Amino acid sequence: MSDNLVPNPRVAVVTGGASGLGLAAARRLLSDGMRVALWDCSKDGLHRAAEQLDGGENVLVCQTDVGDVSSIEHAADRTRGVLGDADTVLAAAGIAGHVLPYVEYPLDGWHEVLRINLTGVHLTCRALVPAMIKRGWGRVITVSSMAGKEGNPRQIAYASAKAGIMGFTKSLGKELARTGVLVNGIAPTLVQSPMVDEADLLDREAMDALRAKIPMGRLGRPEEFAALAAWLASPECSFTTGMTFDLSGGRATY
Numbered sequence: 001m002s003d004n005l006v007p008n009p010r011v012a013v014v015t016g017g018a019s020g021l022g023l024a025a026a027r028r029l030l031s032d033g034m035r036v037a038l039w040d041c042s043k044d045g046l047h048r049a050a051e052q053l054d055g056g057e058n059v060l061v062c063q064t065d066v067g068d069v070s071s072i073e074h075a076a077d078r079t080r081g082v083l084g085d086a087d088t089v090l091a092a093a094g095i096a097g098h099v100l101p102y103v104e105y106p107l108d109g110w111h112e113v114l115r116i117n118l119t120g121v122h123l124t125c126r127a128l129v130p131a132m133i134k135r136g137w138g139r140v141i142t143v144s145s146m147a148g149k150e151g152n153p154r155q156i157a158y159a160s161a162k163a164g165i166m167g168f169t170k171s172l173g174k175e176l177a178r179t180g181v182l183v184n185g186i187a188p189t190l191v192q193s194p195m196v197d198e199a200d201l202l203d204r205e206a207m208d209a210l211r212a213k214i215p216m217g218r219l220g221r222p223e224e225f226a227a228l229a230a231w232l233a234s235p236e237c238s239f240t241t242g243m244t245f246d247l248s249g250g251r252a253t254y
């Protein structure tokens with residue numbers, strides 16, 4: 001893909017950008033010179049994130065529910081109007097949902113995890129990808145999980161949604177392979193974040209078992225996630241699409 005198609009200035013949408021991995025990636029993309037729109041459902045989180053990022057007019061915050069079509073369309077219109085068309089999207093918004101035996105897992109909990117974690121990725125891409133195709137350049141980065149690759153006992157909805165995101169990434173990547181829009185994903189194992197802190201409080205034993213599976217013997221750092229996201233967003237990532245990359249300290253090697 002010719003370099004002269006790379007937009008200038010560059011505009012990224014980061015869903016789930018108010019916290020954890022999304023916020024770390026937003027910070028990195030901003031320091032790489034991009035304008036960044038944070039789409040997140042947490043008003044307070046967005047307020048804090050904007051203060052921390054201190055990016056002035058290069059940062060836009062949109063309170064958004066990624067699982068709701070009209071909320072997404074409103075955020076897309078606002079982002080386009082204020083920052084310009086997005087050439088990059090990092091779809092990091094997600095919830096862990098219940099940690100319960102399969103037979104006790106409530107149906108409304110299943111629907112909510114699928115709505116936010118999987119349908120949310122689709123709705124986000126549906127709103128932003130058409131303009132990328134038209135322009136002939138774009139980068140889509142999804143966030144699944146080692147849970148989607150290997151399965152997590154007692155997290156049936158989360159693991160299913162995350163496996164779905166990998167299928168979404170493969171399919172859209174192949175479909176758009178000749179358009180200049182590359183679609184790749186990141187499948188982290190445990191990376192230090194508020195989601196992990198919360199999971200620790202809920203079930204320390206299960207979390208310790210997950211930690212023990214990481215050959216490097218430590219959790220990932222948000223900056224390590226951000227560095228991979230920054231490369232996937234860059235023109236240097238040019239011959240890879242449909243791929244989900246591990247960020248797992250050696251846990252997954254296939």
Ligand SMILES: NC(=O)c1ccc[n+]([C@@H]2O[C@H](COP(=O)([O-])OP(=O)(O)OC[C@H]3O[C@@H](n4cnc5c(N)ncnc54)[C@H](O)[C@@H]3O)[C@@H](O)[C@H]2O)c1
Binds near residue numbers: 016020039045116144
């Ligand atoms: N941290 C990890 O160890 C880890 C491991 C594997 C995968 N992941 C994935 O990485 C992504 C980020 O996780 P994190 O650890 O930074 O969690 P986090 O809880 O710190 O951040 C998630 C963000 O998503 C937002 N969000 C939740 N529901 C939303 C909705 N309906 N619409 C818009 N925003 C919504 C939250 O407000 C929050 O700001 C998630 O998709 C998660 O599943 C994280």
